Amino acid sequence: DIQMTQSPASLSASLGETVTIECRASEDIYNGLAWYQQKPGKSPQLLIYNANSLHTGVPSRFSGSGSGTQYSLKINSLQSEDVASYFCQQYYNYPLTFGSGTKLEIK
């Protein structure tokens, strides 16, 4: 199974700041990586797919990058509505696996 190691587990940042969340795969996943946002009490929502493609309707302050085993999600100009948990997911191979999540709070 491909293990997804996500960091940090939690993050506190100020409004307007830029934050970065990392995800490392245990083997090359060839850009088969997605990022999701889950607001408290809600279902997850797709942000990024194919490592760096923005899903329809997602604000451009979200961006994804990376290749091989190392990937990251960047949020520019942090807004209050970005308070959420963020998860990465690899879909290169079965079983499909998620990172353990990053909880983002506003300082």
Add this chain to the structure above:
Amino acid sequence: EVQLVESGEGLVQPGSSMKLSCVASGFTFSNYGMNWIRQAPKKGLEWIALIYYDSSSKYYADSVKGRFTISRDNSKNTLYLEMNSLRSEDTAMYYCAKSAYYGYNYFDYWGQGVMVTVSS
């Protein structure tokens, strides 16, 4: 507008069975793979099962293999999850989610989720 609506929520005893349903609308259901993903209270996400658009292939996480069965009825736009031999560790919110494209199993739409509690 894509909608996925799960049902079948409840409290069951360990060792018992339960069936979840997910009714889809707003897209051509028969063209897409579908998934079940769960989230234990205050925990992360765990993918548990996928079924191809035509039911020709099914994949399961090891944690549920042999106990859970994913199925679909394309004539009813409905996805199912039959859960047997339920354990306390199966307690979770269960989401159905649509695969984006054939061969690209990221989840572009999710349902609201249903809570399954396994407890005596």
